[in-house]
Amino acid sequence: MKPAEHPPDSGIADADTEVSLAASIGERVRAYRARRSISRKHLSAQSGISERYLAQIETGKANISIDLLQRLAQTLVVPLHGLLPASNERPLPAPLRELFNRLSPTQLEEAYRLLAQHFESPRHSRCGIALIGIRFGGKTTLGERLAEHWDLPFIRLSQRIEMLAGMKVGEILEMGGQRSYRRLERQALTQVIRKSPRSVLEVGGGLVTEPETFQNLLGHFYTIWLHATPPELMKRLMAAGDMRPLEGNNYEIAMEDLTRIFAEREAEYRQADYILETTGRSVETCLEELVRISQDIVASNQEEASDH
Structure with missing residues (x-):
């Protein structure tokens, strides 16, 4: 007897679509959490969603409701559609896609720089030097030394944020969350640009995740990314006794989180005017390079000051 033929099971296709959607949403939640440097515990406290359920969301195992998605x-601090897979992304033209596929990683980096330089918005007359990068990249140590060398004020943007808020960064995040902190960060940067443009400025590692704030920084400061590999950053962090990233004393999880943060922010960090490699290098060697690459900015400041 011929076996009965079954009609196509649309339910299977629908289930596959749901799994794919859940995985895509989970990846976006995990990526934004990395960009913001928010622990799952902190995200849970701020959103009211349990850590266990957040873990299910991030691994694509939860069928999240619109209400919970809105809370996340x-x-x-992202639009709701930012957590959903894009359905209208413009595909690259075939010739451009074929060209990119032929390029090596080094050539792709060069192509990105050329395109960014050609299409970037015009930058203002920049009087100061800003150091960006992940925590323990050397921003404070090198920033203080560079400011002392050129006899310029050294400003930590986090301290200006605390002055505006009248409380510590941790308290700002605890009481108002990321939205309040990013608003204060934007205000603090605007204040520095207006009152202390000729300075060496250290900014938080997550500032680059706010497009408007980051573009304001790029437009007014000569920006330098202090680059260090994730293993090097973890080594420095542990040497300093800062164990905050080690959730449950699990080195592998901490290393995975740090690597993810690095990967999620790398494209923004590469928009800096200069990339200074600090991995495996002494403070003195890095400082010498910083002095060399910043001397034109400082010289133009002195000329402008003498004209006035």
Whole structure:
């Protein structure tokens, strides 16, 4: 007897679509959490969603409701559609896609720099030097030394944020979350640009995740990314006794989180005017390079000051 033929099971296709959607949303939540340097514990406290359920969301095992998705979007300070897979992304033209496929990683980096330089918005007359990068990249140590060398003020943007808020960064995040902190960060940077443009400025590692604030920084400061590999950053962090990233004393999880943060922010960090490699190099060697690459900015400041 011929076996009965079954009609196509649309339910299977629908289930596959749901799994794919859940995985895509989970990846976006995990990526934004990395960009913001928010621990799962902190995200849970701010959003009211349990850590266990957040873990299910991030691994694509939860069928999240619109209400919970909205809560996550508000906590992460992203539009709701930012957590959903894009359905209208413009595909690259075939010739451009074929060209990119032929390029080596080094050539792709060069192509990105050329395109960014050609299409970037015009930058203002920049009087100061800003250091960007992940925590323990050397921003404070090298920033203080560079400012002392050129006799310029050294400003930590986090301290200006605390002055505006009248409380510590941790308290700002605890009481108002990322939204309040990013608003204060934007205000603090605007204040520095207006009152202390000729300075060496250290900014938080997550500032680059706010497009408007980051573009304001790029437009007014000569920006230098202090680059260090994730293993090097973890080594420095542990040497300093800062164990905050080690959730449950699990080195592998901490290393995975740090690597993810690095990967999620790398494209923004590469928009800096200069990339200074600090991995495996002494403070003195890095300082010498910083002095050399910043001397034209400082010289133009002195000329402008003498004209006035």
